[in-house]
Each structure stands twice: as C-alpha cells, then as structure tokens.
Amino acid sequence: MSYDCVPSLQRGVDLVVVRENEEDLYAGIEHRQTPETYQCLKLVTRAGCERIVRYAFAYARANGRSKVTCMTKDNIMKLTDGLFHRTFDEVAREYPELKTEHQIIDIGAARLATRPQSYDVVVTLNLYGDILSDIAAEVSGSVGMGGSANIGAQAAMFEAVHGSAPDIAGKGCANPSGMLQSAVQLLVHVGLGRHASRIHNAWLRTLEQGVLTADLRTARAASTLEFTDAVIANLGTLPQGRAPVEWADETKPLAVEVRPARAELRERVGMDVFLFHAGSTEALATQLLHVAGPALELTMITNRGVKVWPAGHRETVCTDHWRCRFLARGGASVEFTELHALLGRIATSGGDVLKTEGLFRFDGQPGFSAGQGA
Numbered sequence: 001m002s003y004d005c006v007p008s009l010q011r012g013v014d015l016v017v018v019r020e021n022e023e024d025l026y027a028g029i030e031h032r033q034t035p036e037t038y039q040c041l042k043l044v045t046r047a048g049c050e051r052i053v054r055y056a057f058a059y060a061r062a063n064g065r066s067k068v069t070c071m072t073k074d075n076i077m078k079l080t081d082g083l084f085h086r087t088f089d090e091v092a093r094e095y096p097e098l099k100t101e102h103q104i105i106d107i108g109a110a111r112l113a114t115r116p117q118s119y120d121v122v123v124t125l126n127l128y129g130d131i132l133s134d135i136a137a138e139v140s141g142s143v144g145m146g147g148s149a150n151i152g153a154q155a156a157m158f159e160a161v162h163g164s165a166p167d168i169a170g171k172g173c174a175n176p177s178g179m180l181q182s183a184v185q186l187l188v189h190v191g192l193g194r195h196a197s198r199i200h201n202a203w204l205r206t207l208e209q210g211v212l213t214a215d216l217r218t219a220r221a222a223s224t225l226e227f228t229d230a231v232i233a234n235l236g237t238l239p240q241g242r243a244p245v246e247w248a249d250e251t252k253p254l255a256v257e258v259r260p261a262r263a264e265l266r267e268r269v270g271m272d273v274f275l276f277h278a279g280s281t282e283a284l285a286t287q288l289l290h291v292a293g294p295a296l297e298l299t300m301i302t303n304r305g306v307k308v309w310p311a312g313h314r315e316t317v318c319t320d321h322w323r324c325r326f327l328a329r330g331g332a333s334v335e336f337t338e339l340h341a342l343l344g345r346i347a348t349s350g351g352d353v354l355k356t357e358g359l360f361r362f363d364g365q366p367g368f369s370a371g372q373g374a
Contacts, residue, residue: 001014003140003207004242006145008140010116010117016120017133018129019052019133020049020124020126021126022126023126027042037319044083049083052123053123055151057095067098067120069100070084071103071104072084072124105128112139116140133146142216146162147181147182149182149189158185158189162178176213176227184200189251191249192249193249202237204244205239264363265362268334268358270339273324274355275321275354276322276352277322284301287351293345296342302374303322307373325371
C-alpha cells in the first residue's frame with residue numbers, strides 16, 4: 001500500500017500478493033550433473049496450486065476485494081505453470097462476484113511496476129510471488145515497508161517482505177516498518193485486532209509526522225531506533241490525514257479445503273534418458289539407435305531443451321548434457337523392466353547415464369512436453 005505522506009514511485013497502490021511458498025523452484029532440488037551443466041527441478045503439485053488459489057479467492061471475498069489476477073508463464077512451461085492457470089480458472093467459477101484475469105508473468109510484473117493501481121489481489125507461484133512482492137513494496141515506497149504472512153493449515157509465521165539485509169546490519173539505518181506490519185498481521189491472525197489497530201495507527205501517525213528512515217529520504221533521515229521510539233511514543237494516537245485502522249477482534253483464520261485428486265488412468269510409455277556425452281550429435285544418435293531394442297524407439301535428442309536430432313540445426317550450440325527420448329513403438333505402453341534393460345544396453349555401449357525421467361500418459365494425454373523445435 002502507498003501512503004500520501006511517504007515518497008513513492010506510484011500513488012494509490014493497495015494490493016495483496018498471494019504466493020505459494022513450499023514448492024516450485026524453491027524446493028531446492030539442485031544437482032551438478034556434468035562439468036558444464038547444473039539443474040534445478042521445478043516441482044508443482046495440484047494440491048499446492050489449489051490450496052493457494054483457494055486462499056487467494058477466500059481472502060478477496062473476506063476482505064472486500066473485487067478482483068483476483070493470476071500470473072504464470074504457461075506459454076512456455078505448459079505443464080507446471082499450466083496446472084496453476086487451469087486450477088485458477090476452475091476455482092474462479094466458484095466466485096462469480098469477483099473479477100478475474102490471467103497475465104503472463106513478464107508483462108504482469110512490468111505492469112505491476114508501472115500501473116499497480118490496476119491490481120487488487122495477485123496470486124502466483126513461489127518464485128514469481130517472491131519477485132512481485134518486492135516490486136509492489138518498492139514502487140509504493142520501499143521494500144522496507146512491506147510485511148508478509150506465511151499461513152499454513154496448522155501454523156503461521158510472519159516476517160518482513162525483504163531479506164535480512166546483512167550489508168546494513170548494525171548501521172542503524174534499516175526501516176523497521178516491514179517487521180511492524182508483519183507484527184500487525186500476526187496479531188490480526190490470532191484474533192487480537194484491538195492491539196493490531198493500536199500499533200498500526202501509531203505507525204501511520206509516525207509516517208504523517210515525517211519521521212522517515214534512510215530508504216525513504218536522504219536528508220534528516222531517522223535511524224532505526226529513532227523511528228521505533230517515535231512509534232512507541234505515538235501508541236494511543238490516531239492518524240490525522242486518513243481514516244484510522246480498525247482491525248476486528250476474534251478474526252477467524254481462513255479455512256481452505258483441497259479436493260481429493262481425480263482418478264486417472266496412468267500408463268508408462270517411455271523414458272527420457274539424460275547422458276553425459278562430449279562428442280557429436282550424430283555419434284550419439286548412432287550409438288543409441290543400435291541399443292534401442294525391439295520395443296522402444298529413439299524419437300528425439302535435445303540439448304538444453306532444443307531438439308538437435310533428428311533434423312536439428314548446425315547453428316544450435318550444444319553442451320555436454322543430452323536428453324534422449326525413448327518411446328514405446330506404435331504408441332503402446334511399456335513395462336519398466338524393458339526400460340531397465342535399455343539402461344543396461346546403453347551402459348554396455350559406453351553411454352554415461354546421468355538421470356532418467358519416466359514418460360506417462362494420463363487418461364490418454366501425454367504428461368510430458370515436446371522438445372523445443374520438435
């Protein structure tokens with residue numbers, strides 16, 4: 001939120017970013033697989049998507065918000081981000097009174113920076129939400145102004161939007177507003193709205209008095225301690241330039257229920273085998289064609305996601321990490337024992353297997369992406 005008494009890049013900002021906070025790229029599953037190649041796995045679950053999307057809509061309804069915006073990158077990541085987008089569309093039908101929209105994250109982030117007034121509640125995945133929350137705080141005054149809440153089914157944790165900022169630790173110039181706003185959210189969450197209002201209004205009055213830290217003004221900036229002392233001195237006072245805040249007591253945390261997963265027919269149809277290979281594409285393809293066996297067919301080789309065989313382009317820059325796709329011939333399903341045997345044949349031929357990914361159909365639909373350029 002922006003405040004008239006605080007210098008900001010944008011005025012009239014009043015938005016909430018709701019982000020998933022346990023999965024996505026922040027699951028922290030990383031590996032170095034070759035001298036040149038590192039990977040980070042992006043995990044997105046149906047339950048994780050539904051839980052956060054339902055929370056965003058429930059929050060909007062409970063707090064008198066009028067619109068929920070979903071941001072993803074499902075034009076590229078059609079399966080992971082696509083799941084989040086589909087879940088958003090499904091849940092949105094249960095809230096007909098709320099306006100909804102979807103935006104691709106890159107243009108959405110740009111518009112949030114230049115026209116944040118057009119947003120109300122934004123719901124998104126973990127990494128995107130981390131970035132958007134800092135953008136929203138910065139354009140409305142400072143990243144040091146924003147508080148955040150991590151709400152779980154059994155527990156909650158509250159912290160400032162920003163990180164620990166070790167570069168300014170001990171210098172007395174940090175803005176304590178983010179921590180104060182987080183404390184307000186904590187008190188509201190546990191049903192102590194009267195105490196939350198007392199702190200919130202004292203903080204607003206302090207801002208009105210022009211007591212601002214170094215992230216908000218360069219001349220006559222208040223230190224961390226001076227700002228905190230001013231808030232303490234203002235306890236019991238109300239802001240003069242805007243309506244006082246009145247948080248309700250005994251606020252009940254939002255309850256979100258995730259529906260059971262729908263049963264689907266799951267069929268194993270092949271495997272992506274990732275190999276360390278320092279030679280040419282043609283040499284690798286020749287080697288693998290000889291070991292595919294009667295039940296499996298080598299259908300594609302990619303390098304960094306780009307198809308390089310068959311019919312690749314000589315201009316494609318290749319590194320030492322290759323994805324080799326084997327599918328059951330004729331669109332059939334395949335037993336894992338056949339895939340295990342394939343790995344043995346690859347190893348015997350001198351192939352250096354790094355990892356594998358099973359390829360599955362779900363209710364007849366492929367559960368894997370095509371290679372870029374395929």
